[in-house]
Amino acid sequence: MARLPAPAEALADAFGPHLSYEPPGGFAARAAPDRKVNTHCCFCGQQCGVTLLVKDERVVGIEPWEEFPFNQGKLCPKGIKRYLQNNHPDRLLHPLVRTGRGFGRIPWDEALDLVAERVGRLQARYGRDSVAVLSGASLTNEKAYLMGKFARLAVGTRHVDYNGRLCMVAAGAGNLRAFGIDRAANPWADIVSTDLVMVLGSNVSECSPITTDYIWRARDRGAKLVVVDPRLTPIARTADLYLPVRPGRDSALMNAILHAVIRLGGVDHDFVERHTTGFDEVRALVERYAPETVEQLVGIPARRIVEAAELWVQAPRTMLLHARGIEHHTKGVENVLACINLVLATGKIGKPGSGYATITGQGNGQGAREQGQRCNQLPGARDIENPAHRAEVAAAWSVAESALPGKGATAPEIVEMIHRGEIRGLVSICFNPLVSLPDATFTQEALERLDFFVAIDFFLSETARHADLVLPGSLHEEDEGTVTSTEGRVIRIRKAVDPPGEARADWRIICDLARRLGKGHQFDFHSPSHIFAELTRVSRGGVADYSGITYEKIERQMGVFWPCPDADHPGTPRLFEGGRFHHPDGRARFHAVEYRPPAEDVDADYPIILTTGRVVSQFLSGTQTRRIGPLVDQYPEPKVELHPKLAGRLGVCDGDRVRVSSRRGHLDLAAHVVATIRPDTVFIPYHWPGERSANRLTLRAYDPIAGIPEFKVAAVRIERLPA
C-alpha cells in the first residue's frame, strides 16, 4: 500500500518544500568560520571545486576554491547557494514509518528489521526479482559501487538500475559502440585550444555554466562556435552559426553535415583507413542526405547546413560537445553515433584541441555509470552478459558466477513492471522518479501499487512520500568519497559536518541493511576509503580501470583521469592518442544511422512539438533546489516558452494562462512569449511535481538500445485559458 499516507498538503506542511534563505547564525557567521573544507558542488557533472565554510559544526556558506583547476573559483548560482540545504527545516532527522495519518518516528533497529522482514516476505512469495533497487547518479563512486553490490548480493535481485538512465545512457551506449570505452575523449582544457567548437543539444549556459568560459577562451583565440539547438540559448546567441534544428531530427542533420563534408573533400582518408572500420556503409548512407534533400525535414536551410560543414572542414582542430538535447530521444544512441561519424570521418580526435565529449548531467554522471549499479553492467563498466566479465567480478566478490543475477530491467521498465504487479517491493535512494520520469501520472499509479517501498533520502521527495519507510541518509557534505567529473577526472568529496539528528551516512545504512539480509560478511566496510579500495581492486582489468587511484593521489594531482591501471600511472586526460581506440582491434567503429521519426510526431490534434529541459537555478527533480529560497526566486514556476508567431496564431499574449495538453494529460501554466525558440516548438522546464510537472505531458517511449526516454519530443496542443 503506497498511496500517500496523508493529504499532499499536510505532507507539504510537515516536510516541505519550504524555502531556506539564510545560513544558521545569519550572513555574519560566514565571516568567521571555524574551518574551511575544499570539496565539490553537489549538483551537476561539472563538479566545480568549492570551499565550504563551517561554523559550530554547521555549513554556513561557501567560498570560491580558486586553486581547483577545472573551474578556478567559478560557480553558478546553484553552487553558491547549495549550502542552504544544510540545516534545512525540511531535513529528515529520524527514520519514519507510515502511519494512518502520515509518518511517525521509528527506531533505527526496528526500521532496519522491518526492511529485512518485508523484503524477505515478498521474495519468499514472489521470487527474488520481485524486489527492485533504484539508485542515483548523484551518489559518490563508493555508494554507487555499494548499491550495485547490495542489489545483486544482498537483495539478490537482477532489477537494479539508476536515474542515469534518464541522463547518460544514450551517450554511454554510443561511445561504447564507437570507441569501445565510455568517457569524454578529451579533457576540457582541449576546448580552449581548439579552432571550432560545435555544441549540439546542450544549453551550456544553464546546464553546465562553467563550460561557457572554456568556449569563450577558445573564441578569444579566434575559434568559431556552431550551436545546434531548437532554442536560441545564451551560448547560441553569440554563435558564429546557429542551426535551429527541429526537435527529433538530429541524426538527419548530422548525416547531412557529413554529406556536405564529404562533398567538400573534408574526409581524412588516412585516418579512416588506419584507425576505423565501417566508413563505406556510412558514406553510402549519407549520400542520400544532401542538405537540399533534408532541409525541410530538419527545419534548417541547406546553405546553413553547408556552412556548418565548411566551418568544420576549415578548422584544423575541432571539439564536438553534446548533451541531453540530442540524447533524450528514442534514437538517442543513433544521434550520438551520427555525431561521432563526423568526428571520425575527419580524423579530428585524440589530439590536443581536437576531440569529442558528451557533457554529463548529474554530479557523478560519469562515475555512477561505471561502478555496477546499472541493470546491464558490473563494476569497472563491465558487461553483465559477458561471461568473462561476470567471472572476474564473481571472483573478486568471492561468489560463484552463477550467484550473480543476470541483466535486469531499466529504471523506467522497473516502474512499468511495478505498474503491472511484477515487481512488488522497492528499495530506492537518491531518485525522484515521480518528477523525473516521463508520464508522471503513470509513475504515480505505479508507486501506489507497491507492496513495500523503502526510500533512503535526506528530504522527503515527492516519490518518498509514497514510501512505507523512510531512512534518513546523508547530504553530499556529510560523507567522504569520490566522484568522476564530466572530464573523466576522479575527484575527492570531503566531509564537512556529521549528518544531523539520527540521520546516517548512506553507506552505513546500506551495510546495515545488508547485514540484516544475512550478507554482512560481504559488506564489512568501515569507511568510504575502505569501499574505494575494494572498488579500485575490482575495477582492475575492466574498461573503467581505477586500480591505480588512491585518495592521496587524487589530492596530490587535483584529480586523476581514468583509466589509471597502476600506482605509478599518472592517469589519462586524453583518450585515443595516436588513433588507438579501445575495441580489441584498436579501431573505432562507424555506424550507418538511418533517420527515423520520433515516437510521437505532431498531427492535426496535437500540432505543436513540446521539448523539455532545465533552467539554471534549478537542478533535476528539484528535491534540493526547490528548497533553496534564492534559487526558487530566480524562476519560481514553470512557464511555457513559445514564439510570438505561434502565440499570435493561438491568440496568446505574454503572461496569459494557457493549457498545454498531450495524449497523457494537461498542464495549466503561464505563457512566456519569446522570439528565441522555433515557432513550431514550445519548451517547458521539468523540475516541478504534480500540477506543475512537465512530465505529465511526456511519453513513455524509449531508445531501444539505451532505454533513455524521449523527453525532447512530444506532441501537444495549446489553448488560452479564460482570464
Place this chain on the structure above:
Amino acid sequence: MSVSEGYRLTGELFIDPNRCIGCRACEEACSECPGHGGHTMIHLDFLERATSVQTAPTVCMHCEDPACASVCPADAIKVDPDGVVLTAMAERCIGCGNCVLACPFGVPELHAARDLMMKCDLCYDRTSVDLKPMCATVCPSGALFFGTREEVEDLRSARSLNVFEFGDEVVRTKNHLMVPAHTRVLAVTPTERPPRTPAEQHLEEALC
C-alpha cells in the same frame, strides 16, 4: 570599513555583456558577503527578453566625477583615494534618493528598510586580503573580470573602455566595459533594440 594600513587597490572590474549568460551567479555571490545582509550590490538585467536572451550585469562603474556624490545634499557619498565611490555613509544618508535619479548607469538602490543608499564598493573587505570580489570570482562565463587592464587585454580579444558619452556629458569611470577592438568611446543613446546577432537571424530563417 576596515582596510589594512597602506593598502592600495590595484584591480578594476571589467564587464563583458557579450559573455553574460544571465545566470545570476554574480547576484547570488554578492549577497553572500557578510556586510550585505543577503542583499546584492550587482544586478542582472534582461535587455529585452521578448526578442533576445541578452543579459547584462549592472554594477557601480565608479565614475571619476560621480554624479551621485555631487547631487547628494547630505555629502554622504565619498570617493576614496583609490577612486572607489563608497556606499553612502549611514550616519549622513537621509534616504532622499537623489543619487538614484542622478546616476547615468542606473546603479544605486535605496534600501527603504535601512533608509540607506547601498552600492558596490569593489569589495574592500576581500581585495584588501588578496581576494577578488565575489562576483568576478564566480562569474562562470567571464562576463565579470577583476584585475588590471593589461591582464584582461592579454587574455581577451575584446578591448576595455571607460569613457562614455551621455549626450554632451562625457563620463569617465574606474571600471571598464569590454567592447569590440578599436572602440574608443561609447555613445550611450536610446535605441529601439539592440542589433540582432547572426544567430538571431539564423533563427528567423528556420523552416517550419
